[in-house]
Amino acid sequence: MMLLAAAATLASCGGKGPAPISSGERFSTAGDVVEDYRLGVGDRLRVIVYREADLTGEYAVAADGNVSLPLIGNVKALGRSVDDFAREAQARYGDGYLREPKLSASVINYRPFFILGEVDTPGQYPYTIGMTLPMAVATAKGYTPRADRGTVRIKRLGAVEEEVYRVAPELRIYPGDTVRVGERFF
CATH class of the missing domain: 3.30.1950.10 (wza like domain)
Incomplete structure (x- = not known):
């Protein structure tokens, strides 16, 4: 009974903020690399x-x-x-x-993307067509030991707020994006 109460308490602590997005236009299939690219400042x-x-x-x-x-x-x-x-x-x-x-x-x-937070080398990096989250993290020399590998926050160029996404191999990164890898709690 106490174990169930502790699990419920832990679940409620991590439930603050918006639910992570796990599908949509940022998620692509393996062969889907053709993009309708729009020019922007820095290209x-x-x-x-x-x-x-x-x-x-x-x-x-x-x-x-x-x-x-x-x-x-x-x-x-x-x-x-x-x-x-x-x-x-x-x-x-x-x-x-x-x-x-x-x-x-x-x-x-292409205009660069930015990656911040719990990666070994945060900073600004050149974008390549078809870039995914694993490619972006690899460009920044990988996760730190404290990185949250379940969710990531992405702010699109020109957007006001970050959106939370579930980490997946097919999660797309676009030019001008700011990717923030958070810290895990345990």
């Missing part, structure tokens, strides 16, 4: 304008969400797909600057 793009070496180069998404390209100036990138950005840049080059321009764009460096 670095390679823009290739066919037959125009002076216009071809690497450009960063600035703090105002734009990419400054030669001749045409700022092109909005924040929140857009790479294809949308490339279409607008191509159309603007075709509007009085180049005859039938051909342009391609690709992300060469």
Whole structure:
């Protein structure tokens, strides 16, 4: 009877806060690595304008969400797909600057993610497509001995609050996320 009362007391101590999320868009299947990536501040793009070496180069998404390209100036990138950005840049080059321009764009460096708390080397790390929580923890050189390996808190770029997730191999990390690994109590 006392053992049951002690278990109930322990369960109520750990029950504070929101319940962990165990499914949803952050959880993917093993083969699901295709992403509808949206550009953000800190991304670095390679823009290739066919037959125009002076216009071809690497450009960063600035703090105002734009990419400054030669001749045409700022092109909005924040929140857009790479294809949308490339279409607008191509159309603007075709509007009085180049005859039938051909342009391609690709992300060469994604904005970083951040990992804090009970990992050996917390900090800012480069993002790679298809990143999962185990990959992020491995990038930070693993868990500390006191790490809570059951739940993790993730704050999406631009969000106000962290969300609590159950730790799973398929838990996705996105560019700009802040991952916080908590400390376990026992």
